[in-house]
Amino acid sequence: MNIAILGTGMVGSTIGGKMSQLGHKVKMGSRTAGNEKAAAWAQAAGAGASQGTFAEAAAFGEMVFNCTSGTGSLSALAMAGAANLDGKIIIDISNPLDFSKGMPPTLGICNTDSVGEQIQTAFPGAKVVKTLNTTNALLMVNPAQLAGGDHTMFMCGNDAEAKAKVLDLLKNGFGWRDVVDLGDITAARGQEMILPIWLRLWGALKTPNFNFKITR
Numbered sequence: 001m002n003i004a005i006l007g008t009g010m011v012g013s014t015i016g017g018k019m020s021q022l023g024h025k026v027k028m029g030s031r032t033a034g035n036e037k038a039a040a041w042a043q044a045a046g047a048g049a050s051q052g053t054f055a056e057a058a059a060f061g062e063m064v065f066n067c068t069s070g071t072g073s074l075s076a077l078a079m080a081g082a083a084n085l086d087g088k089i090i091i092d093i094s095n096p097l098d099f100s101k102g103m104p105p106t107l108g109i110c111n112t113d114s115v116g117e118q119i120q121t122a123f124p125g126a127k128v129v130k131t132l133n134t135t136n137a138l139l140m141v142n143p144a145q146l147a148g149g150d151h152t153m154f155m156c157g158n159d160a161e162a163k164a165k166v167l168d169l170l171k172n173g174f175g176w177r178d179v180v181d182l183g184d185i186t187a188a189r190g191q192e193m194i195l196p197i198w199l200r201l202w203g204a205l206k207t208p209n210f211n212f213k214i215t216r
Contacts, residue, residue, distance in 0.1 A: 001024050001062050001063060002024070002026075002027070002060050002063075003016070003019045003024045003025065003026045003027070003061050003062070003063055004026075004027055004029060004057040004058050004063070004064040004065065004080075005019075005026060005027070005029065005065050006054055006057060006058070006064065006065065006076055006077070006080060007029075007066070007067030007069075007076070008030050008037040008038045009037075009067065009069075011067040011093055011137045011140070012028060012065070012067035012068075013028075013037075013041050013137075014137040014140060014141055015065050015067060015093070015132075015140065015141065016028050016041060016045060016049070016065075017045055017141075018141035018142075018173075018174065019065075019173075020045045020046055020048055020049050022173050023048075025048040025049075025050075025060075026048060026049050026050070027049075027050045027051060027052055027056065027057040027060040027061065028041055028042060028049070028050075028052075029051070029052055029053055029054040029055070029056060029057025029058065030051070030053065030054065031053070031054065031079065032053065033051075033052055033053050034051075035051065038051035038052075053079070054076055054077075054079040054080040054081075055080055055081050058077075058080035058081060058084035058085055058088075059081070059084040061088065062088065063088060063089045063091065063165075064085060064088055064090045064091070064126075065090075065093060066090055066091065066092045066093060066094055067093050068094055069094065069095075069097070070095045070096035070097060070108070070109070070115040070192070071097065071098060071108050073092070073094045073115055073119060074118060077119060077122065077123060082123055082125065085123050085125065085126045086125035087126070087127075088126055089126070089127045089128075089129060089159075089162045089165060089166065090119060090123070090126045090127065091131060091132070091166060092115065092116050092119055092128055092129065092130045092131075092133070092188070093131070093132045093140070094115050095107075095115070095192055095195050096108040096110070096114070096115050096192060097195065104196070104199045104200065105199070106196075107192065107193065107196065109192070110189065110192065110193055111189065111193075112189070113189065114130075114185075114186070114188035114189040114191075114192050115192060116128055116130035116156070116188025116191070116192070117185050120158065127157065127159040127161075127162035128157055128158070128185055129156070129157035129159075129162050130154075130156050130185065130187070130188040130191055130192075131153060131154065131155035131156075131166060131179075131191075132153065132170075133191055133192065133195075134153070134154060134191060134194045134195075134198060134211075134212065135153070135198075135211045136208040138209070139209065139211055140174065141174050141175075142174070142175065143174065143175050143176050143177070143211070144175050145209075146209060146210070147213075149175055149176070149177050150177065150178070150213065151178065151212060151213040152178045152179070152180055152211070152213050152214045153176045153178070153179045153180070154179070154180050154187075154191050155167065155170070155180070155181055155182065156181065156183055156185055156186075156187035156191065157184070157185050158184050158185050163181060167181075178213075178214070180214060
């Protein structure tokens with residue numbers, strides 16, 4: 001499958017690297033062609049990896065990972081182009097973190113809205129699935145490194161078929177054993193609002209290598 005990665009940070013690099021390892025062709029997109037981080041990632045990731053603009057990546061990908069900062073996701077996706085996203089699954093990993101008042105960041109969007117919802121509204125032809133935003137990048141693609149993988153990932157979205165495809169990737173590609181479907185895309189509000197406690201836990205535990213487990 002051709003995969004688009006929007007964003008050149010740790011999340012984008014980690015997801016892109018894993019998808020390359022799984023045998024997919026991956027194009028990392030950024031705001032400008034020839035982005036230094038994207039070029040370095042593509043060179044290190046192997047023959048099936050490439051880089052370009054957001055629009056070039058979105059046009060290339062059959063599935064799109066939004067790994068941009070939540071406060072800039074709508075503008076990044078607008079640059080990617082609605083026509084290039086139409087009919088495609090957008091896996092939204094972003095969080096609306098606002099660093100304008102220092103640390104810890106606050107949520108620029110919360111309670112009655114979410115980045116996931118805003119993306120779905122702005123791009124109604126796309127199929128947005130919110131997931132992977134509640135843990136650190138390394139655990140996203142390798143949950144087994146913590147507690148043998150005995151912890152929980154959340155997901156939500158409006159399209160049942162899209163969620164089934166993402167669930168298959170999470171379980172059979174990334175190794176998640178426990179995935180909880182929270183329902184339609186409005187559940188992205190709750191997923192994104194996990195971040196304030198997640199950030200405080202990082203400070204208290206002195207490590208980002210932790211996750212939540214839902215016991216039943």
